[in-house]
Amino acid sequence: MKKERQFTNYKRWTARVRQTRLLLFLLLCLSIAPVCVHAETSEEKGRAIAKEADRRDEGFHDSTADLIMTLRNRHGQESTRNIRVRTLEVAGDGDKSLTIFDNPRDVKGTAFLNYTHKIGDDDQWLYLPALKRVKRISSRNKSGSFMGSEFAYEDIGSQEVEKYTYKWIRDEIFNGQESFVVERYPVDKKNSGYIRLVTWIDKEEYFPLKVEYFDRKEYHLKTLTFTGYKKYLGKYWRSDEMNMINHQNGKTTKLLWSNYEFQTGLTGNDFTKSSLKRAR
Amino acid sequence: MKQQGSEVRGQEPVSRYRETRRYSLQFLIIVLATTISYSFLTTQSLAWELSGYTTAEGRLFFHDALFSGQRRDGASIAVQPEFYHEWENGSSFLFTPFGRLDSADSERSHFDIRELRYLWLHDSWELRIGSAKVFWGVTEFVHLVDIINQTDLVEDIDGEDKLGQPMVNLSIPGQYGVLDLFVLPYFRERTFPGEKGRLRSRVVVDTDKAEYESSAEEYNVDLAARYSNTIGDWDFGIYHFHGTGREPTLLLRSDPAGNLTVVPLYERIDQTGLDVQTVKGNWLLKLESLYRTGQGEDFYAGVGGFEYSFVNVLSSGLDFGLIGEWAYDERGDEATTVFDNDVMAGARLAFNDAASTEVLAGVFQDLDSDSCAVLLESGRRISDHWKVTLDAFFVLESSEGDILHDLREDDNVQIELTYYF
Numbered sequence: 001m002k003k004e005r006q007f008t009n010y011k012r013w014t015a016r017v018r019q020t021r022l023l024l025f026l027l028l029c030l031s032i033a034p035v036c037v038h039a040e041t042s043e044e045k046g047r048a049i050a051k052e053a054d055r056r057d058e059g060f061h062d063s064t065a066d067l068i069m070t071l072r073n074r075h076g077q078e079s080t081r082n083i084r085v086r087t088l089e090v091a092g093d094g095d096k097s098l099t100i101f102d103n104p105r106d107v108k109g110t111a112f113l114n115y116t117h118k119i120g121d122d123d124q125w126l127y128l129p130a131l132k133r134v135k136r137i138s139s140r141n142k143s144g145s146f147m148g149s150e151f152a153y154e155d156i157g158s159q160e161v162e163k164y165t166y167k168w169i170r171d172e173i174f175n176g177q178e179s180f181v182v183e184r185y186p187v188d189k190k191n192s193g194y195i196r197l198v199t200w201i202d203k204e205e206y207f208p209l210k211v212e213y214f215d216r217k218e219y220h221l222k223t224l225t226f227t228g229y230k231k232y233l234g235k236y237w238r239s240d241e242m243n244m245i246n247h248q249n250g251k252t253t254k255l256l257w258s259n260y261e262f263q264t265g266l267t268g269n270d271f272t273k274s275s276l277k278r279a280r
Numbered sequence: 281m282k283q284q285g286s287e288v289r290g291q292e293p294v295s296r297y298r299e300t301r302r303y304s305l306q307f308l309i310i311v312l313a314t315t316i317s318y319s320f321l322t323t324q325s326l327a328w329e330l331s332g333y334t335t336a337e338g339r340l341f342f343h344d345a346l347f348s349g350q351r352r353d354g355a356s357i358a359v360q361p362e363f364y365h366e367w368e369n370g371s372s373f374l375f376t377p378f379g380r381l382d383s384a385d386s387e388r389s390h391f392d393i394r395e396l397r398y399l400w401l402h403d404s405w406e407l408r409i410g411s412a413k414v415f416w417g418v419t420e421f422v423h424l425v426d427i428i429n430q431t432d433l434v435e436d437i438d439g440e441d442k443l444g445q446p447m448v449n450l451s452i453p454g455q456y457g458v459l460d461l462f463v464l465p466y467f468r469e470r471t472f473p474g475e476k477g478r479l480r481s482r483v484v485v486d487t488d489k490a491e492y493e494s495s496a497e498e499y500n501v502d503l504a505a506r507y508s509n510t511i512g513d514w515d516f517g518i519y520h521f522h523g524t525g526r527e528p529t530l531l532l533r534s535d536p537a538g539n540l541t542v543v544p545l546y547e548r549i550d551q552t553g554l555d556v557q558t559v560k561g562n563w564l565l566k567l568e569s570l571y572r573t574g575q576g577e578d579f580y581a582g583v584g585g586f587e588y589s590f591v592n593v594l595s596s597g598l599d600f601g602l603i604g605e606w607a608y609d610e611r612g613d614e615a616t617t618v619f620d621n622d623v624m625a626g627a628r629l630a631f632n633d634a635a636s637t638e639v640l641a642g643v644f645q646d647l648d649s650d651s652c653a654v655l656l657e658s659g660r661r662i663s664d665h666w667k668v669t670l671d672a673f674f675v676l677e678s679s680e681g682d683i684l685h686d687l688r689e690d691d692n693v694q695i696e697l698t699y700y701f
Contacts, residue, residue: 071634073634077634079634079635079664103664104636104661104664104665104700105331105664105665105701106333106661106667106698106700107636108331108700109331121559121561123510123513131415131440132413132414132415133415133417135418136418136515136557136559137559137564138559138561138562138563138564138587138589139559140559140561140562141562141589141590141591141592143591143592144591144592144599144632145592145597145599145632147636148632148633148634148635148636152592193595215595249597269403269453272453273510273515274406274453274458278372278399278401278406280329280364280372
């Protein structure tokens, strides 16, 4: 009986020691923690932010949306394009997207199929309805204008984490929202129109608020701002309005998004060359 | 460019008044039907969709016509509405009639059902029934392997305009590519410019006297099967066609009055075709090839080339592309196409402005003779609904006996104003 008590005492004692050790360990960890954060380089932090933003957008499966693109030149003359976009999330690789043009009427029925890849060039096909022809196009040079807008192909494509290297610059309040300021550098330096992109990312929700584009001569080329964020399916944030200003030619392009729908049942079959021919 | 038979004097002008009146009526019917359905569809907001275009075109020639009977310049109007309906399950119906009225050439005044088809969309296959259009090929200047649809040659000499082809097409997409099966129950004859038309050979092709090898004539049932796939940077397709060839052999015949005419002969052929394209950086490399039996001696023909793009040239926003192609036909001078051993070089300039201004210029050079021609295509949007295009064609050099020799006085510019709805 006594022995037994001694044993329980011993057990209690060892348990207490263990608890103390755990506590000490935790304390140690806490004291080291700030050191750990400092040990993370700004490159690692930048990439971690991009990865977290990407992680938070995972699992949407597919989405559809309508887009009105308004081009405006420096004299204030406007022209609009009506576009529909379908996107399919691809596990382990970049998204697939199908873009269908409704307006101007002469390009009605033209459709653009893009397979984004995390590494290497994207696969792109264009459907020309007058000839019923699907044409493979080169995606190597990413700086070309998308539909005469101030958006380049590399701006509208899926922004895969692997397509850039990163550097966290600072934290900043942007338009009243706490944000990370992260610089991105295109991996494919030779074929991108940019030397770097400075991105303001919302600290709480990890969506982009602003992007400043610097061309290969280090001149500030364009600024893109995102407004009107809405949350879909309780977790996916999408901006309603994007404004791109080209500081060098004075032109702007406004994207107005509407009718966002998620998990509509689209499959890989809806993103093939065959489906490109049927797209309406 | 291929050599052409002995010189023949032009035909006597034939009155085509009745035909012109018929096409005027059809044209009017399309316009009326389109207008009525347009107002109806816009007010009733049915699930039917109406789009299309109507266009006015002027063709101005720099020189007087070479052959008797030809008019100098031409003006024409054309309309092509498109009625479309899609059901919830993705199946759809499409009706696209087309009509043109031409001031100069009664053969160019014509009506066609470009498409009238039902598409039955299933999870694992697509079935198209009706009149439809299918394009196969990869090169820009020559469309060698494209065979399903007949060329509507009176529309343009570039061979890109096609007549609607009645068909049953089963398309089976799978993990290892797409298999397309075709049953083509009715044959469409190629259109040729008439007596008064420019851009024709010296002897008018009498399309009313077309001859067939098949005793079923235009009711011969043609078959085709094509397998196509995309693997990495490569897109390719291989097919076999069995039936009446789309490309006629032109035969010299004399009519009862003793006048020489040319009639098209449509032979039964077997043709295996291949088209391959790969993308390597800024390069697109292309190859089309075919092997045909049943039209004279068996032969190979091929066209290969490249397209190289310079994007955002000097940060100007402009895209500039270079195109180079070489076409070869084993038959040489006996070829039923223009391209027997020719090189094409072209440049495409896209301004990437709000008006989508684009210019394409190309040079055709025959490697067996001095024959050389230049073409220019340009276009610009005026508003959401209007577009203007300007095309030009010049024969720089031609030698006796060449097809191009018959077109040597046909240098022209063509201005088109199109309203899209």
